[in-house]
Amino acid sequence: MTQTKTAIVGGGILGMTLALRLAQAGQRVTLFEAGPHVGGLADAWQLGDVTWDRHYHVTLLSDIHWRRVLAELHLEQDMQWVETKTGFFTDGQLTSMSNTLEFLKFPPLGLLDKLRLGGTIFYASKLRDGKRLESIPVASWLRKLSGKRAFEKIWLPLLRAKLGENYRHTSAAFIWATIARMYAARRTGLKKEMFGYLPGGYARILEHFETLLHANGVDVRVNHALQRVEPFNPNANGVGASVNVANVTNESAHAVGVGVKQVQLSFRDRPAETFDRVVLTTPAPVISRVCPDLTEDEHRRLNGLRYQGIVCASLLLKKPLAKFYVTNITDDWVPFTAVIEMTTLVDPAEFGGRSLVYLPKYVSPDDPLFEVSDDELRASFIAALKKMYPDFSESDVEAFRVSRVRHVVALTTLNYSDNLPPMQTSLPGVFAINSAHIVNGTLNVNETVKLAEDAVKELLLPNLAGLGTSTHKPEETQPLILANER
Numbered sequence: 001m002t003q004t005k006t007a008i009v010g011g012g013i014l015g016m017t018l019a020l021r022l023a024q025a026g027q028r029v030t031l032f033e034a035g036p037h038v039g040g041l042a043d044a045w046q047l048g049d050v051t052w053d054r055h056y057h058v059t060l061l062s063d064i065h066w067r068r069v070l071a072e073l074h075l076e077q078d079m080q081w082v083e084t085k086t087g088f089f090t091d092g093q094l095t096s097m098s099n100t101l102e103f104l105k106f107p108p109l110g111l112l113d114k115l116r117l118g119g120t121i122f123y124a125s126k127l128r129d130g131k132r133l134e135s136i137p138v139a140s141w142l143r144k145l146s147g148k149r150a151f152e153k154i155w156l157p158l159l160r161a162k163l164g165e166n167y168r169h170t171s172a173a174f175i176w177a178t179i180a181r182m183y184a185a186r187r188t189g190l191k192k193e194m195f196g197y198l199p200g201g202y203a204r205i206l207e208h209f210e211t212l213l214h215a216n217g218v219d220v221r222v223n224h225a226l227q228r229v230e231p232f233n234p235n236a237n238g239v240g241a242s243v244n245v246a247n248v249t250n251e252s253a254h255a256v257g258v259g260v261k262q263v264q265l266s267f268r269d270r271p272a273e274t275f276d277r278v279v280l281t282t283p284a285p286v287i288s289r290v291c292p293d294l295t296e297d298e299h300r301r302l303n304g305l306r307y308q309g310i311v312c313a314s315l316l317l318k319k320p321l322a323k324f325y326v327t328n329i330t331d332d333w334v335p336f337t338a339v340i341e342m343t344t345l346v347d348p349a350e351f352g353g354r355s356l357v358y359l360p361k362y363v364s365p366d367d368p369l370f371e372v373s374d375d376e377l378r379a380s381f382i383a384a385l386k387k388m389y390p391d392f393s394e395s396d397v398e399a400f401r402v403s404r405v406r407h408v409v410a411l412t413t414l415n416y417s418d419n420l421p422p423m424q425t426s427l428p429g430v431f432a433i434n435s436a437h438i439v440n441g442t443l444n445v446n447e448t449v450k451l452a453e454d455a456v457k458e459l460l461l462p463n464l465a466g467l468g469t470s471t472h473k474p475e476e477t478q479p480l481i482l483a484n485e486r
């Protein structure tokens, strides 16, 4: 029996998981990544003299799909689980909001506001399905449940910080999914939500993951930027030929009679290659660009997704800023969305005793912030930190580096799932599966692995349900209890 020759495009966690599962099922898999290494948004980089994640990453105890992959990589037993604290920077004050008592003391709200705010979170955590919320604007839903004051003082600044003015187009399913993720551990029977990290960070995870891909026969090709995908008929005129499907209807392109048997991939500065099928995992605008032969409706759906990008600074500091893993910011003069102090979670010994801080700013892909130089960003971010933390001084900064990504996540806009592009495209053998297909969830590695494993079982290898993934079966109600869980 000949093996199906599959190309996966995009070497992020989604592409890596798809490649692994298909190879475990006996397919011949090639994984193409445009960048110089795999990992995508979860990759690691050099900050001063340390190597750590380019974007802050934690794993939750309830991230069962991802933890099963970590177990397969023989890394799960090394995970460190830590209880962290959350802060709020509101009206120029830094306040802890890490437990119920602190919440009840939270200064900017009256008791009734707090009760309604707490009630909103509790109610959202109990809802099982976000579909119904997709038609309700997030602002109307939160204002109705929490009241005007809690909405204006807490929710609106948080929505603006995370979504910019795009909050106006976002549905209530967004906030529901965010709250559901934070409550997932409790749903699965675990008492506390703890954050986990692996000593060595994602650099170590990705190294093990790539080794496992090689061991399963996956051909990993970095520095391969896909430029075009087109149907290809190996039998036309005795030699292979690209098929122009512009004049062929969807139905007829799918029909065997057209003779389209393979898919041709063209890369920048590389020879073209053919495969039995290809799975594209890149952001939707890239899929639309590299597949000009898709139907008008498919292009409309792909380009209709509203993406959020990020400008995220990493700072290595001589001393800590505060005790909070996340500090949410509701004051709009602060030029970043939140402060993530990684070393409240990760042992500072990983960084030679120094503190690692991320300052993210979520923005639209066309935001002018993408054009601002590192020096300008550094000046404005450090000026804000000085105002927020009186003990902080510029001389504390040992290293500063900025990551810019224009397409991070597709926003859950109104009636989102009705307008999603199909995973199986109109082009024979061409699949387009990316993080936009995470419906009813937030963007995270666990959901990404689940998406890949579900796609393999339900779409790519439906006849082999359970194959290669039997030990990775989603078990929402059964927490993965491993040796070092406290």
Ligand SMILES: Cc1cc2nc3c(=O)[nH]c(=O)nc-3n(C[C@H](O)[C@H](O)[C@H](O)COP(=O)(O)OP(=O)(O)OC[C@H]3O[C@@H](n4cnc5c(N)ncnc54)[C@H](O)[C@@H]3O)c2cc1C
Residues within 6 Å of the ligand: 009, 010, 011, 012, 013, 014, 015, 032, 033, 034, 035, 038, 039, 040, 041, 042, 055, 056, 057, 058, 059, 224, 225, 226, 227, 281, 282, 283, 286, 310, 312, 360, 408, 434, 435, 443, 444, 445, 446, 448
């Ligand atoms: C700031 C930030 C914080 C996060 N925090 C967490 C967290 O705490 N916990 C958590 O679980 N998750 C977190 N995430 C989410 C997590 O990183 C993502 O869910 C996951 O990495 C998405 O993987 P992906 O493969 O879908 O996409 P990507 O990682 O975007 O992979 C897509 C890949 O496609 C490649 N590509 C693009 N165009 C082409 C082309 N033409 N040819 C070939 N290759 C191409 C890209 O280079 C990229 O490597 C965070 C993300 C960000 C940005």
